[in-house]
Amino acid sequence: MIKQAIILVGGKGTRLGDLTKATPKPLLEVEKGVKFLDVVIENFARFGFKDIILLAGFCGEQIEETYKDKNIHGAQIRVIIEPEPQGTGGALLYAREYLDDWFVVANGDSIFDFNLRDFAKDPSDDFTARLALRQVPDPARYGAVKLENNKITAFLEKNPSLQGPALINGGVYLLSRNVLKLIDGPCSIEANIFPKLVEMGEIEGQEFNGYFLDMGLPDSYAQSQREIPAWRKKPCLFLDRDGVINIDKGYTYKSDDLVFIDGIENGIKAANEAGYYVIVVTNQAGVARGLYTLKDTDIFHAKIQEKLALNGAHIDAFYSCPFHKDGNIPEYTIDNHPDRKPNPGMLLKAFSDWPIDKENSFLIGDKDHDITAAERAGVRGILFNGQNLENLIIENLNENS
Numbered sequence: 001m002i003k004q005a006i007i008l009v010g011g012k013g014t015r016l017g018d019l020t021k022a023t024p025k026p027l028l029e030v031e032k033g034v035k036f037l038d039v040v041i042e043n044f045a046r047f048g049f050k051d052i053i054l055l056a057g058f059c060g061e062q063i064e065e066t067y068k069d070k071n072i073h074g075a076q077i078r079v080i081i082e083p084e085p086q087g088t089g090g091a092l093l094y095a096r097e098y099l100d101d102w103f104v105v106a107n108g109d110s111i112f113d114f115n116l117r118d119f120a121k122d123p124s125d126d127f128t129a130r131l132a133l134r135q136v137p138d139p140a141r142y143g144a145v146k147l148e149n150n151k152i153t154a155f156l157e158k159n160p161s162l163q164g165p166a167l168i169n170g171g172v173y174l175l176s177r178n179v180l181k182l183i184d185g186p187c188s189i190e191a192n193i194f195p196k197l198v199e200m201g202e203i204e205g206q207e208f209n210g211y212f213l214d215m216g217l218p219d220s221y222a223q224s225q226r227e228i229p230a231w232r233k234k235p236c237l238f239l240d241r242d243g244v245i246n247i248d249k250g251y252t253y254k255s256d257d258l259v260f261i262d263g264i265e266n267g268i269k270a271a272n273e274a275g276y277y278v279i280v281v282t283n284q285a286g287v288a289r290g291l292y293t294l295k296d297t298d299i300f301h302a303k304i305q306e307k308l309a310l311n312g313a314h315i316d317a318f319y320s321c322p323f324h325k326d327g328n329i330p331e332y333t334i335d336n337h338p339d340r341k342p343n344p345g346m347l348l349k350a351f352s353d354w355p356i357d358k359e360n361s362f363l364i365g366d367k368d369h370d371i372t373a374a375e376r377a378g379v380r381g382i383l384f385n386g387q388n389l390e391n392l393i394i395e396n397l398n399e400n401s
């Protein structure tokens with residue numbers, strides 16, 4: 001499972017004039033207290049990219065001050081400042097000692113909304129780069145990409161005679177470390193490296209059609225302030241864990257005991273692609289009882305993510321409640337803890353951690369206490385009792401769309 005995302009934030013936002021004279025453009029706010037880059041990072045974090053590297057340049061110390069060593073939704077943030085601008089290729093070369101075998105690269109001043117897990121699903125020797133492509137009606141201002149059977153066969157430079165609709169480079173790349181072999185100094189990945197990969201037949205494209213915004217122009221920055229707050233606010237599919245995601249073997253926590261319930265992978269993927277957050281809320285009294293630790297539950301959840309990732313699906317966040325009145329571990333032995341379902345504490349935490357559209361959210365659980373917790377949190381609760389789980393999820397997603 002690919003866990004590294006490299007976000008390019010080194011650019012000098014000259015097109016934005018005074019606004020970015022002394023501020024890198026990804027640090028501009030799209031809503032009160034929320035920077036554009038916060039939104040980009042949040043999106044990678046929720047897709048399970050745990051290692052996020054910000055490649056900074058212009059005013060890099062401001063990026064460092066804001067993000068260095070922070071943990072955002074489970075992602076650890078590192079900041080690397082290049083001493084002088086070397087283009088996107090040179091920036092990657094500068095960061096080479098930090099790069100994994102495979103990583104995703106994106107720009108810090110644009111948002112392209114699609115299923116990043118599906119995009120990063122099956123790296124192989126068949127390609128060195130995979131680009132996320134988007135169809136637009138007006139390719140003249142972007143330049144177009146020719147795609148044949150998932151392989152990119154040409155890049156057509158921007159020019160007024162380009163007719164749409166056509167595919168454009170959406171600015172999000174899945175790259176193998178092998179790309180570094182083609183870089184020996186300052187260069188542009190897009191202008192210098194990708195054409196070489198076309199010649200070598202080692203560049204793929206995958207088409208997505210989600211929300212797309214480049215905030216690098218004055219009117220599109222204003223557009224980002226109008227649109228991003230609404231885009232961030234998504235409905236949530238809350239899932240109970242044992243008996244809904246995995247077969248409940250009674251205090252399940254060993255990775256070897258993970259068996260998915262039929263339909264859950266496709267159901268989660270459908271929710272991912274319908275623009276829902278997917279958040280697990282699970283009672284884990286076994287922690288209070290001393291049968292396993294919270295760390296064990298984290299390992300089990302990482303295993304769930306790994307397995308889902310093979311199918312291009314993911315869970316945005318897990319909330320576990322380790323408390324129970326009959327525990328053996330004193331710190332977790334608490335009666336009627338606000339997080340323990342049927343209490344709604346875990347859902348309420350999720351509401352404060354994520355911009356959730358509560359009204360259109362729902363929960364699927366296999367016990368009455370799940371449904372009660374949902375109702376107490378003000379969301380619809382749906383009881384799963386062995387019906388087709390994939391359909392159950394999809395029907396309810398459709399109801400919201």
Ligand SMILES: [Mg+2]
Pocket residue numbers: 240241242243244248365366367
């Ligand atoms: Mg259950």
